[in-house]
Amino acid sequence: MTRIVAGEYGGRLLKAPTGATTRPTSDRTREALFASIEATHELTDGPFIDLYAGSGAIGLEAISRGAPTAYFVERHPQAAAVIRANVATLRAQDRCTVLQQPADRACQAGAVDAQTVFIDPPYDVRTPELADLLRTLLDEGLCRPDALVVVERAHRDRWEWPGGVEPLRDRRYGAAHLWYGLAL
Numbered sequence: 001m002t003r004i005v006a007g008e009y010g011g012r013l014l015k016a017p018t019g020a021t022t023r024p025t026s027d028r029t030r031e032a033l034f035a036s037i038e039a040t041h042e043l044t045d046g047p048f049i050d051l052y053a054g055s056g057a058i059g060l061e062a063i064s065r066g067a068p069t070a071y072f073v074e075r076h077p078q079a080a081a082v083i084r085a086n087v088a089t090l091r092a093q094d095r096c097t098v099l100q101q102p103a104d105r106a107c108q109a110g111a112v113d114a115q116t117v118f119i120d121p122p123y124d125v126r127t128p129e130l131a132d133l134l135r136t137l138l139d140e141g142l143c144r145p146d147a148l149v150v151v152e153r154a155h156r157d158r159w160e161w162p163g164g165v166e167p168l169r170d171r172r173y174g175a176a177h178l179w180y181g182l183a184l
Contacts, residue, residue: 015082015089025058041115051133073099073103074099119152152178166181
């Protein structure tokens with residue numbers, strides 16, 4: 001089980017998918033992520049996209065902290081079902097959309113105009129593939145100019161932002177490494 005760290009749903013427990021399909025972001029990393037976002041960025045200004053959503057904990061944390069809407073992209077049926085159950089438990093269906101499809105297909109689906117995008121792919125998604133996905137996300141208008149984009153990778157994985165994103169900062173939290181960038 002994981003929990004919402006703060007905000008409207010703070011302390012509420014969330015289900016997590018079983019098996020090797022997901023890798024939950026730790027409470028400590030989520031707290032640091034949202035402290036960093038809230039220090040420099042306004043979650044209430046627009047939609048939040050959680051790519052490779054797993055249990056949905058990141059997007060639900062964003063909703064809890066004031067994001068008006070969240071889009072959860074998860075291709076695995078079991079994980080998507082867990083996200084839907086977590087959304088229902090919080091009674092947040094009117095603010096959440098679960099897209100059960102691969103991230104690359106969701107990025108080609110059309111404009112969302114997100115203000116914040118969080119991308120936490122499985123470890124087997126290689127850096128060039130992830131950079132291509134991010135380019136598609138920017139080219140297809142899923143996020144607005146000046147949107148905050150955060151990529152989580154294993155601390156041993158290198159990350160280079162593709163064109164169209166201004167690097168801001170990066171931080172390591174145990175096994176996780178977060179890179180923050182601004183869409184241009």
